[in-house]
Amino acid sequence: MILFKTTPDIHNHLEKLRTGGSSIGFVPTMGALHAGHLSLVDQSKKNTNITVCSIFVNPTQFNDPQDFARYPVTLDQDLLLLEKAGCDIVFLPSVGEVYPNGTATGEKFDLGYLESILEGKYRPGHFQGVCQVVHRLLEIVRPDTLFLGRKDYQQCMVIKKLVALSGWNIALQFVPTLREPSGLAMSSRNMRLSGEDKEAATAIYRSLLYIKQNLRPGVVIPLVETARQQLINAGFSAIDYVTIADAETLEEIVTWNGKTKTVALVAAFIGGVRLIDNMIVSSE
Numbered sequence: 001m002i003l004f005k006t007t008p009d010i011h012n013h014l015e016k017l018r019t020g021g022s023s024i025g026f027v028p029t030m031g032a033l034h035a036g037h038l039s040l041v042d043q044s045k046k047n048t049n050i051t052v053c054s055i056f057v058n059p060t061q062f063n064d065p066q067d068f069a070r071y072p073v074t075l076d077q078d079l080l081l082l083e084k085a086g087c088d089i090v091f092l093p094s095v096g097e098v099y100p101n102g103t104a105t106g107e108k109f110d111l112g113y114l115e116s117i118l119e120g121k122y123r124p125g126h127f128q129g130v131c132q133v134v135h136r137l138l139e140i141v142r143p144d145t146l147f148l149g150r151k152d153y154q155q156c157m158v159i160k161k162l163v164a165l166s167g168w169n170i171a172l173q174f175v176p177t178l179r180e181p182s183g184l185a186m187s188s189r190n191m192r193l194s195g196e197d198k199e200a201a202t203a204i205y206r207s208l209l210y211i212k213q214n215l216r217p218g219v220v221i222p223l224v225e226t227a228r229q230q231l232i233n234a235g236f237s238a239i240d241y242v243t244i245a246d247a248e249t250l251e252e253i254v255t256w257n258g259k260t261k262t263v264a265l266v267a268a269f270i271g272g273v274r275l276i277d278n279m280i281v282s283s284e
């Protein structure tokens with residue numbers, strides 16, 4: 001496994017591999033790696049010749065400075081995990097490397113309504129920050145295939161839009177969410193939960209399953225309300241959203257026609273940690 005910290009070094013190295021005919025898979029991360037991240041690396045290894053993983057805690061996507069300050073950093077362990085997973089190249093850029101002109105001068109991406117709903121509504125500016133960093137990383141790595149987790153459902157849609165806007169010929173692969181045996185979606189943020197809160201947080205998975213098992217054509221508001229109540233009963237202190245949406249457009253569904261592919265999405269706080277999760281709740 002080769003580590004790069006600067007843009008020209010990784011760029012030149014990848015250019016040689018590309019010229020030699022290798023296909024490149026890319027897994028961008030913010031570190032604090034877990035098995036969910038490694039499943040993306042695994043997918044990349046199965047589908048491309050060279051797997052590049054980046055670790056960069058991107059300051060511009062944190063609307064809450066406290067959240068940024070508390071984001072877990074476990075670099076030594078991350079590198080061991082990536083080596084073991086067979087990752088070929090790790091990119092560890094500094095803030096200056098990603099944002100040579102500073103973090104305040106970013107390009108603005110036209111994400112349309114996707115930017116103002118769900119995560120976009122509760123984390124203003126978040127998706128512009130995500131697009132800034134992903135755009136820059138894609139420019140540097142120029143992968144054939146980009147691997148993203150469905151755990152961040154809306155982010156997958158945002159990056160699909162970003163790639164379309166940029167006109168790049170990059171294939172996208174969305175990888176299923178890896179969960180703990182308890183059902184809790186793996187997340188770097190779980191490291192900040194106490195044992196008790198981690199146990200209680202499994203209510204998110206159960207509430208999504210509840211929606212999936214009880215979704216019927218007609219008005220879905222009572223279903224969503226029950227799921228929300230389940231989270232409150234389990235000890236969640238605040239809920240940003242529990243919603244059922246069109247799986248293709250993310251538009252909220254109030255009355256389900258029994259046909260539209262739907263996804264249920266949750267963002268809620270427990271023990272001061274904000275967790276998100278989602279599940280396709282109609283037949284695929």
Ligand code: AMP
Pocket residue numbers: 028029030031035036037039040147148149150151152175176177178179185186187188
């Ligand atoms: P992050 O480090 O949180 O920015 O995540 C980096 C990538 O890993 C993103 O594409 C995430 O969607 C993906 N990811 C995070 N958690 C999981 C999980 N539990 N299962 C699958 N992919 C995940």
